[in-house]
Amino acid sequence: RNFKIAIWNANGLAQRASELKFFLKENNIDIMLISETHFSQKSYLKIPNYNIYDTNHPNGKAHGGTAVIVKFTIRHFENSSCKLDFLQAASITVEDSSGPITFAAIYCPPKYTITQEHFNEFFDNLGQCFIAGGDYNVKHPWWGSRQTTPTPRGRQLYAAMQEKHLFPLSTGEPTYWPTDICKTPDLIDFAILKGINQTYFTVSSCFDLSSHHSPVLISYEGEVKHKQKKNPIYSMKTDWNRYRDIVEYKLTCDIPLKTTNDLKNSIKTLTKIILDAVKESTPRVTTKADAPFIPKKKSLIKSKKREN
Secondary structure (H helix, E strand, C coil), rough: CCCCEEEEEEECCCHHHHHHHHHHHHHHHCCCEECCCCHHHHHHHHCCCEEEEECCCCCCCCCCCEEEEEEEECCCCCCCCCECCCCCCEEEEEEEEEEEEEEEECCCCCCCEEEEEEEEHHHHHHCCEEEEEEEECCCHHHHHHCCCCCCHHHHHHHEEEEEEEEEECCCCCCCEEECCCCCEEEEEEEEEECCCHHHHHEEECCCCCCCCCCCCCEEEEEEEEECCCCCCCCCCCCHHHHHHHHHHHHCCCCCCCCCCCHHHHHHHHHHHHHHHHHHHHHCCCCCCCCCCCCCCCHHHHHHHHHHC
């Protein structure tokens, strides 16, 4: 199947944790790039079957910040974070059949001036092959903004992309839905690509999450490597007293061991007794379901955004 990536400005991730978990599962997301986590050192979030790597705002307060959320089955490692007033980014590198790819979640707060040189330095640190997605807070018609006149920051980012031979991955549709009715919805959330053929990607809009930004879905036709699956036969909840009783009950020493076949059959029998005893002594682990978030709320989100 295709590798699934999502980009989203959460505008505070902790309070939207339940719907995020639902979204990840429903859309089978492999990697999610989050902007505006609003995390601090005291923040904590755990999502079953995923690893989370976050970068907070440099002043330590609960605003700004980014996070990369990746399935724990994907082979990856965390990179150095970028923690500046004008740009925060968390990133990981995964192994693809064609080589390593860096995935970076980026957030650029709107009030700061960011130059072409700032963008150049950031992109240089990501390596030769990367996808850097998030809320850049920039507008330029090249990546599909409704505003036809580029913003000053948009001109700087465009110049950096031209110099570095980078390409946008964008829906061409609004991703930001301001609460102020005097402001126009526009596209400021997208990804920037380097070192991978654009034809391997499909980008689509999504209205499933509830912040004032809508997520962007990206499908990648690559072959990202996964960890070798491990299936432990026991856990911390294994009842070893019950295990011992089962083995003692089923095990018999009245077995002839005169030939090689006798020995092989005895080994098979003993192995089966042990495995069956562990299975019977280990309770199944069931994941507690989150409170149902959707679908009524999701339909309201979609209809409200489509009105714009």
